[in-house]
Amino acid sequence: MGAQWKQAGRVANAMKRGQVIGKLVREILIAAKLGGPDPDLNARLYAAVEAARKASVPRDTIERAVKKGSGQTDEKVTYELITYEGFAPHKVPVIVECLTDNRNRTAPEIRHLFRTGALGNPGSVGFFFDHMGVVEATHPDKSRDPETDAIEAGAQNVEPLEAEEIPAGHVGARFLCEMKDLDAVSKFVARAGWKVSASEMRYLAKNFAALPEAQKKEVVDFLNALDDHDDVHRVYAAIR
Numbered sequence: 001m002g003a004q005w006k007q008a009g010r011v012a013n014a015m016k017r018g019q020v021i022g023k024l025v026r027e028i029l030i031a032a033k034l035g036g037p038d039p040d041l042n043a044r045l046y047a048a049v050e051a052a053r054k055a056s057v058p059r060d061t062i063e064r065a066v067k068k069g070s071g072q073t074d075e076k077v078t079y080e081l082i083t084y085e086g087f088a089p090h091k092v093p094v095i096v097e098c099l100t101d102n103r104n105r106t107a108p109e110i111r112h113l114f115r116t117g118a119l120g121n122p123g124s125v126g127f128f129f130d131h132m133g134v135v136e137a138t139h140p141d142k143s144r145d146p147e148t149d150a151i152e153a154g155a156q157n158v159e160p161l162e163a164e165e166i167p168a169g170h171v172g173a174r175f176l177c178e179m180k181d182l183d184a185v186s187k188f189v190a191r192a193g194w195k196v197s198a199s200e201m202r203y204l205a206k207n208f209a210a211l212p213e214a215q216k217k218e219v220v221d222f223l224n225a226l227d228d229h230d231d232v233h234r235v236y237a238a239i240r
Contacts, residue, residue: 023233024052025065026079026099032069033077035183043135043186043199050197081233082106085125086114089218090211093125093238095203100231113226128238129203132156133182135175137194138166144193146173153188154181165197176204205238 027048035042039049045066052062068075082103084096100106138161139146150158153175161172173194177185179201186199211219219239227235 019228019230020055021052021057021061022230023099024048024055024057025061026233028052028062028065029069029077030079030081030099032066033071037066037070037072043183043190043196046190047196047199084110084114087125088222088237088239090209090215092209092211092219093128093205094223094226095125095129095236096226096232097234097236098229098231099233106231109229109231110226113229128207129205129236131179131201131203133177133179133185134198134200134202134204135177135182135186135189135196136161136165136172136198137175137189137196138170138172139192139194140170141193142169142171144171146171146175149173149189149192149194150175153177153185153192155185202234203236205236207238209239211239 031045039046078101155175155177157176166172
């Protein structure tokens with residue numbers, strides 16, 4: 001969701017390991033700052049820490065990020081979230097979320113990426129997306145009914161996870177909810193025995209562009225260039 005365009009296994013590319021770790025650590029910092037240092041009480045932090053562990057981020061790096069983000073050290077967390085909207089080549093709507101400690105550096109660099117991308121350009125595209133809370137989780141009981149849990153949790157909708165995201169013998173679901181309900185839904189599904197792998201606000205495309213392979217490649221190259229920027233946290237595009 002929100003990054004279907006990424007090449008399979010791209011995050012595991014050793015050449016990008018340092019950049020990936022930096023982005024994972026920033027997510028931990030922000031999650032701890034917003035919701036506190038206890039992963040059991042902070043679903044976003046729990047998911048961020050799990051993602052960092054899966055990427056083999058050292059434990060001491062994770063612990064330092066949690067302490068810094070939650071204000072347990074003298075270091076201040078100065079990152080702010082900035083959102084940019086625009087079009088990829090072939091008029092594919094794109095929303096870019098950046099976590100930056102210097103807005104004056106990030107803004108012109110992102111605008112430059114849009115200008116230099118083939119036919120990419122800034123513009124208002126928010127109406128092509130729904131901004132919602134998303135909780136992704138798996139349950140060890142394969143007979144578990146995600147729809148029942150979604151109703152009881154207060155989620156608006158539920159859909160299955162992709163097969164490769166579900167461990168053998170488990171069931172996987174993506175719970176969609178209003179942004180204000182994200183914390184409550186996350187906590188409910190965790191209490192119900194689901195293992196939460198993501199708990200965050202996302203921009204979900206209402207429709208997806210259908211492009212021939214040559215044009216799709218141009219779009220993916222543009223999106224990868226955005227994603228490679230150190231300050232870019234997430235890229236959402238109306239393309240699978």
